[in-house]
Amino acid sequence: MSATDVIFAYLDVWNEPDATARVTLMKSVLTEDALYVDPDNAGLRGHAELSEVIGRVREQLGDLRFTIDAVVGVHHDRALFRWRLGTVATGYDVVEFAGDRIRSIVGFFT
Template sequence: MSATDVILAYLDIWNERDAAARLTLMKSVLTEDSLYADPDHAALRGHAELSESIGRARENLGDLRFTLDTVVGAHHDRALFSWKLGTVATGYDVVEFAGDRIRSIVGFFT
């Protein structure tokens, strides 16, 4: 699986409204001990914490969907990409891979 494929699968997690389906996606995309941080969250560890946070966010996002804008670059076990949330928000994420799954995500809003 390419870095782009994994990133697209990661964005699918953010777009999934159903908590059970989201957790299933997480198991295939994120390591069990994955770490997530963004300007609003210092450190969410593991599938349950991130899924709960995504669930709360989805309640406020309505029909808005996350899409991949550009994979800026990827090397070794890391990638930098930009994303869009409909037409209302953009940002960048840095991900660290562990094989074909993501070990950590650090997000930035623009």
């Protein structure tokens, strides 16, 4: 799986409303101890913590979906991409890979 494929699969995790299905997706996209940080969340670690936050966010978003606006760059074991949440929000994420899964995510809202 290419880095871009993994990034798209990662957004599928955020778009999955069902917690059980979301954790199943996470296992193929994120390492077990993946670290997630954004302006609202400092240091979430692992599938359970991230899934819990995604579940709360999904409840607030209704039918809004995250999409990739652009993969800005990929080099070595890192990538930078720009995302959109419907027409209401945009941001950037920097991800670090461990093989073909994501080890850490640092998100920025714009």
